[in-house]
Amino acid sequence: MTALPDLADEAGARFHLAALYRLIDHHFPSTDGIYNHISLRVPGRPDDMLIKRHHLLYEEVTASNLVVADMTGDLDEGSEVNRPGFVLHGAILRARPDLNCVVHIHSNPGLAMSAHGGGLRMLSQNALRFYRRIGSHPYEGITDGPAEGPRIAAALGTDNIAVILQNHGLAVAGRTPREAFERTRDLIIACETQLMLEATGAAVIEIPEPVCERVARQYVAHDAGRGSADWPAWIRRLDRLDPGYRA
DSSP: OOOOOOTTSHHHHHHHHHHHHHHHHHHOOOSOTTSOEEEEEETTEEEEEEEOOTTOOGGGOOTTTOEEEETTSOOOGGGOOOHHHHHHHHHHHHHOTTOOEEEEEOOHHHHHHHTOTTOOOSOSHHHHTTTTOEEEEOOOSSSOSTTHHHHHHHHHTTTOSEEEETTTEEEEEESSHHHHHHHHHHHHHHHHHHHHHHHHTOOOOOOOHHHHHHHHHHHHHHHHTGGGGHHHHHHHHHHHHOGGGGO
16 A cells, blocks of 8 residues: 655645545535635644635645745735635634644535534534534634634634634634544534434434543544544545546
8 A cells, every 4th residue: 555645744745735625525515616725734834834726626726736825924915825714724823833734614514503503512423522622703704804813713722623603614623634634524524413403303312421521532532543544545535536636
């Protein structure tokens, strides 16, 4: 089995980020056209992030056409980077040096949950990944002003791994593209499951708090141990379905 490119350099980071764009597109195609984005900190350059060109669909993103944006200043309008994406991703990555990859997505389950007054409930195993690890940020309009970025980062706090952007969508973060993908996948499944259950009108089974705490710890241990084993499997599947991301 061929080893995957190392995430320790920019070339490897481009490979893994391009793969993540395509995987998100295959799993959750309601990405609102060109108006969503995923970022990855450039290895060894903590103030720089890789992100897609604004005009590209996820299915058009490749390792070579990702662009580098400097998060420390204002956006260079000639860089082809979406300004709301620059504000949101830059704020999170600057505030959380422990995180390197951010997914912002407008999937239908996430959009519905973002307007749900009760928030995410612990109704499924997928939801437990976010037990006491998900924040919420009120809707302020299109995220194009630099002042809102720090408020989104504050909603993420120091320990959360996701933020529900009210009436807008989701932002999910991880140390690696693999971690960001699995967390995004679990959050969207958790949102969809909750909405489907609530739509039935039937009584639901809430997971008891001690079990929530135990499973949340299990997720942390899994991610620190054998959790990365699934990423090569997703890459193999992507190579069968859509290998163009490697270009």
